[in-house]
Amino acid sequence: DAGVIQSPRHEVTEMGQEVTLRCKPISGHDYLFWYRQTMMRGLELLIYFNNNVPIDDSGMPEDRFSAKMPNASFSTLKIQPSEPRDSAVYFCASSATWGGPQLFFGEGSRLTVL
Amino acid sequence: GESVGLHLPTLSVQEGDNSIINCAYSNSASDYFIWYKQESGKGPQFIIDIRSNMDKRQGQRVTVLLNKTVKHLSLQIAATQPGDSAVYFCAENLNTGNQFYFGTGTSLTVIP
Numbered sequence: 001d002a003g004v005i006q007s008p009r010h011e012v013t014e015m016g017q018e019v020t021l022r023c024k025p026i027s028g029h030d031y032l033f034w035y036r037q038t039m040m041r042g043l044e045l046l047i048y049f050n051n052n053v054p055i056d057d058s059g060m061p062e063d064r065f066s067a068k069m070p071n072a073s074f075s076t077l078k079i080q081p082s083e084p085r086d087s088a089v090y091f092c093a094s095s096a097t098w099g100g101p102q103l104f105f106g107e108g109s110r111l112t113v114l
Numbered sequence: 115g116e117s118v119g120l121h122l123p124t125l126s127v128q129e130g131d132n133s134i135i136n137c138a139y140s141n142s143a144s145d146y147f148i149w150y151k152q153e154s155g156k157g158p159q160f161i162i163d164i165r166s167n168m169d170k171r172q173g174q175r176v177t178v179l180l181n182k183t184v185k186h187l188s189l190q191i192a193a194t195q196p197g198d199s200a201v202y203f204c205a206e207n208l209n210t211g212n213q214f215y216f217g218t219g220t221s222l223t224v225i226p
Contacts, residue, residue, distance in 0.1 A: 004157075033214075035216075042203075042216060042217070042218040042219060043158075043203065043216040043219075045213065045214070045215070048213060056213065091157055091158075093157075102148060102160055102163065103148075103158075103160075103205075103214060104160070105150075105157030105158045105159070106157050107155075107156055107157050108156075108157050
């Protein structure tokens with residue numbers, strides 16, 4: 001089992017640029033979550049999907065953030081335009097209804113916006 | 115979401131000693147809790163879980179205690195090892211669509 005796979009692991013960009021983060025959940029998992037981690041705010045839930053459908057996006061900070069899940073094996077989190085305050089580690093996690101609500105996390109994408 | 119807070123942001127223990135990490139949760143409706151371990155540069159990893167119908171659960175060298183009366187959760191690590199050095203998070207689940215809320219984390223440092 002390859003686990004949750006995220007890319008890129010590190011991204012450095014300039015303010016105003018578009019950023020796209022990618023996630024491949026564990027095969028067979030029907031829930032996918034995007035979290036953001038900062039020193040100040042810890043782990044924050046941004047959005048989650050069930051069977052590729054967005055269920056709750058109330059954690060998405062602004063309209064600059066968008067997430068999609070076109071199929072069961074792929075999701076993207078996009079920030080456009082990016083700002084320095086978006087600098088954080090973004091985690092993708094997946095879980096399966098049949099396996100209980102336990103979350104399996106990817107290694108994260110560290111974003112730095114200059 | 116509801117807040118989940120940790121009492122101690124940092125904890126240092128001697129190798130071989132037992133560690134206790136505490137967590138307070140605010141939502142009495144939460145019915146499932148998980149402790150995660152996060153090593154530097156990695157994603158959180160599952161350690162142990164407990165449901166609200168239990169007050170204690172044991173794993174390998176770890177024990178989770180749940181006190182629903184005071185809404186308190188603790189993680190006990192026996193014979194702490196250098197490899198246990200990490201940030202530990204508690205997370206609560208409201209049984210509403212597999213959604214979890216995480217505490218701010220406690221940094222555990224094991225002194226050899």
